[in-house]
Amino acid sequence: MRHRTNEEGTGFKGRDHDQPIKSEAQYLEHYPICGQDLNMRDLGPVLHHAKSEHQPLTPEH
Numbered sequence: 041m042r043h044r045t046n047e048e049g050t051g052f053k054g055r056d057h058d059q060p061i062k063s064e065a066q067y068l069e070h071y072p073i074c075g076q077d078l079n080m081r082d083l084g085p086v087l088h089h090a091k092s093e094h095q096p097l098t099p100e101h
């Protein structure tokens with residue numbers, strides 16, 4: 041069985057079968073309460089910022 045890859049040696053050029061990958065910047069939201077920008081795909085910090093009163097997260101969190 042022959043496996044096709046994107047390698048130059050095989051001469052096979054792959055194509056995307058879905059939409060192009062989005063930039064990470066498109067998932068950022070600004071929280072007006074604490075003024076931080078947050079990646080909406082990171083559930084832990086999103087739940088933290090969902091509280092009406094909270095402290096800004098430190099960079100290591």
Ligand SMILES: [Zn+2]
Nearest residue numbers: 071073074089
């Ligand atoms: Zn917040």
